[in-house]
Amino acid sequence: MTSPAGAEAFAHPALFYRGEQEYLDGTVPFVREGLEGGEPVAVAVPGPALDVLKDALGADASAVHFVDMTVAGRNPGRIIPNVLRAFTDRHRGTPVRIIGEPIWPGRSSLEYPACVQHEALINPAFEGRDVTILCPYDADRLDERVLTDAYATHPVILSGGGGRPSPSYAPEKIVAAYNRPLPSPPASAERTRFGARELSDVRHRAVARAARLGLSDGRLGDFALAVAELTTNSVLHGGGSGTLRIWSEDSQVVCEVRDRGYLSDPLAGRRPPAGGRPGGRGLMLVHSVADLVRIHTGPGSTAVRFYLGP
Incomplete structure (x- = not known):
């Protein structure tokens, strides 16, 4: 060869x-x-x-x-x-x-x-x-x-x-x-709207919900970090607000954050962002702690869904 x-x-x-x-x-x-x-x-x-x-x-x-x-x-x-x-x-x-x-x-x-x-x-x-x-x-x-x-x-x-x-x-x-709309969350998914004033509260509520769904103590820190990064990105770069949903799927806890932003760089979260370009660093942290990340983005709408298992 x-x-x-x-x-x-x-x-x-x-x-x-x-x-x-x-x-x-x-x-x-x-x-x-x-x-x-x-x-x-x-x-x-x-x-x-x-x-x-x-x-x-x-x-x-x-x-x-x-x-x-x-x-x-x-x-x-x-x-x-x-x-x-x-x-x-x-x-x-x-x-x-x-x-x-x-x-x-x-x-x-x-x-x-x-x-x-x-x-x-x-x-x-x-x-x-x-x-x-x-x-x-x-x-x-x-x-x-x-x-x-x-x-x-x-x-x-x-x-x-x-x-x-x-x-x-x-x-x-x-x-x-493969930038396809993600499957709809189940009806059981807990839904929370948030803006800048609700960031701290929504993070605490999300971690508590993940714990009730059975996420281990050892992974709650990863979950908290991912939620913090995504909700902050929504406020700073996604139109100032967003919607967070949490549910369980098989043995994993799933969290999705939707907002009105648009990820124009397909490599956002997969390489250090270019100087001055908003976003990317927080998404890279989410990738580093999650077992799987799925994203769908388009003009005026982005959904980031991450999975954490035991």
């Missing part, structure tokens, strides 16, 4: 593999070529794949930074800032290689829109950086829709030992296509 790295520009190929041997054939040479060239290499894949790659790399594994994507990337919205940017920013001035596998069999339909938007947003997030991010896709076990979307989010597809340009590369279309 010809390595996708080497050009002094950002590269984001997808690796379609079938079975463990094709996985190793596509990833191990990529890692070793980077190490031989003196490039920092990170591997962020699901835990079982980490073990397979470590075994295949042998002694070379000690030079690689490994991340369990099922932990660090449980919320796809924190992969760019907390995994990819965290590694590349530590190695500015030198080419960097990363294997990142954010979509694996078992990802839920609730998580998938955030996963595929993440893959699309990698491209503008790293444009102009000397970084190569190789994304493996299990072509045997993933839904055909996932593979179709991968063609749209990756400019090059690697498969069977060769590579070809994607005929349908259009990441901006994926970002727009």
